[in-house]
Amino acid sequence: MQRRVRTRTIAALSALGLTGVLGGCGAGGDSSDVTLTLVAADYGTGEADSSEKYWADLVERYETDHPGVRIDVSVYSWNDVDRKVKEMVDAGDPPDMAQIGAYADYAAEGRLYRAGDLLSIPVQADFLSQLSAAGEVNSVQYGMPFAASTRVLFYNKDLFAEAGLTPPKTWDELAANAEALAARGVTYPYALPLGPEEAQAETMQWLLSGDGGYTDLAGTYGIDSTENVETFSWLRDELVGKGLTGPVAPGKLDRAKAFEAFAAGDVGMLNGHPSLMEMAEKKGVEFGMVPTPGADGASPATLGVADWMMAFKENGHRDQVGDFLDFVYSEENVLDFSREYDLLPVTGSASRTMAASERDKDLKPFLDQLPTSELYPVGNTSWAAVNAAVKKQIGKAVAPGGSPAGVLGTLQATATRAESAE
Template sequence: MSALGMAAALGGCGSTGSSDVTLKLVAADYGDSAANSSQKYWDKLAEAYEAKHSGVKVEVSVYSWNDVDRKVKEMVDAGHAPDMAQIGAYADYAAAGKLYQASDLLSIRTQADFLSQLADAGQWNHAQYGIPFGASTRVLFYNKTLFAKAGITPPTTWDELAADAKALKDKGVKYPFALPLGPEEAQAETMQWLLTGGNGGSGYTDDIGTYTIDSAQNVQTFTWLKDDLVGKGLTGPVAPGKLNRAAAFAAFADGQVGMLNGHPTLIQQAAQKGVKFGMVPMPGPTGKAKAAMGVADWMMGFKQNGHAKQIGDFLDFVYEQKNVLAFSREYGLLPVTGSASNAMSDSDSARDKDLHAFLDQLPTSQLYPVGKTSWAAVSAAVKNDIGQAVAPDGSPSAILTRLQATATTADSRTSG
């Protein structure tokens, strides 16, 4: 799901410089049923490519997000790396010298079309190895019906958010503000809050990539969450550390949640259940947050089989505008290229308009520090520990200090 690539070097039927090459791609499944499995998308795309490139076959294996990263790791460890993988992280493979740089694969036109902050996030050691594929941001979803009953309007500050949550609680809403800090995806909810904090929020790292998890702003943010939301019973009957994102989304779709941070897939999930909802930017302490959290998944090309030219030709095709838009629209994701983003922004179709709130935030969004090989260990620690920061006997300062120590240790190991 990413750039406009015309591959100037392609020129007609099958002139890829070699014949009878089979490219193997392992990809993640964005579908929620067999009917819309990503396998169907890739099979159709591969068939269209092969029709114009008779010397190249593309074999695609699609696995669930629960399995795909592990599957690729097993293949690489066994000495049978695929030619391409579309998965959640690239930095470990880049650091191990197993990946082509993006510039070794893609046409200049394709490279130039990526949204700059996504391309930058694909860098390891100042060179781009991760090619952005699918992107999303987060906005604040609210239940219009519950808000009307409580006589409230969407919040623009933290104080307003807490006041709205209290009004919803007083009306008997089960989850006035759902705060999923359970192990499924706590790193996402955490980062969203860190970015909204005082002085613009500090996220997980500073501007030069040093971990700043225990910064004063971050401690202040989690202290507010603990004292003003969780401590006042405004986050529902399940402790945030035990509430997973999927359960929170399901509760929103069932009409039991007043507000929560959500990504584009919640639109369809809620609409299917008939929930009337609105979407607004996540508030900060004194107004709209300066940055939203962005998430991108990654395409990468492995060196092992030596098919750089064929991989590049195929990826230039994958990132043509029409293909990027088709994938984005099928799975409710944001385009990672400027050309496709502009086309979606200019579109009046209902499906595209639903994504405009997320698209508006993408240019200024901040991503996980995915270019750091330590991020996987840090993310796992956040998932495991962050819920304790808002527990009744928890200490935000102590938990964030512990996570900072974990991050500093992991960073020194992986960079040393």
């Protein structure tokens, strides 16, 4: 789904009055009569809260004070946005900016501006350190974090109370709870979304909970490690194989549909990020949140996710892009976006404000986890190919008769080939 945000007036330089200190100062050409294009992902759940509205408001405020540069924003669903940007790049017509899920392949091809050539020093320095590091390729930052989240286990308090259950701390307790919920007719005792929308997230959360992951401590892919195979074998045998994951095959269940089912009261447990809180509250679902269970206790690591802003060099406009992004990353705008979509701020200033704010207290469990969370290996240019392969294939690992070792081995082979092509 595409939505377009077309500005009604004109916008331009010096949004924060920092033109003189921009890293890219002096190399963008005349600031007048320039149109900047931005392709962005939709974080909303429908027309009422589409990201189109966030960008329309932000662009209008930027325009009001700065005549000269037009901002043209196109908003696509997460199912389409990465593919759309790739199509534009392949056609030789990349946007000036893209806010999507991965940046490293474009950086490796030399297509992106360095963050330091765009942002003012205070803005770049305000990014949370682990997110800045995750935005680097060969120790140079190209990816600018735009939104972040962590994961916890959500559970339906009413369904748990009716079944006399307590929140699980281990896999075995989770499976036992799921069996009790299934016996009471709960549609999705545990929702396992391994469909193509966001399978890489559910997959990594489970791998981490089994003391594994996509990569080892040295950053080398180990997708078919013994720990990972054991994790997916357990999922296949103890949850999916016993009918505890609901009527939709995990490989066909998208995260958005799983969240909708939870908000409808049809899910006993699932891994969720902060935006699920508001969805559930709006539908009157009483929920609890606990750390993700692990094989023998709480998961040793938590999934952290960051989405990325990047700027392509193809069209020039370095100064204008940098100035607009300084505005995008102001504390006010970062907080507005984070609060609108129940996500975590990517900057220190906004994070400190949120941590101290009573209105944001529900996000504190997620905020507390972010500094020590583990992110996807987004700095590897191979990650885009691995990510796409996980989304397409991982559901087969838990299907009836599926082979976790075979599927994970195929994914490892994909990662090896992708790294060899770097």
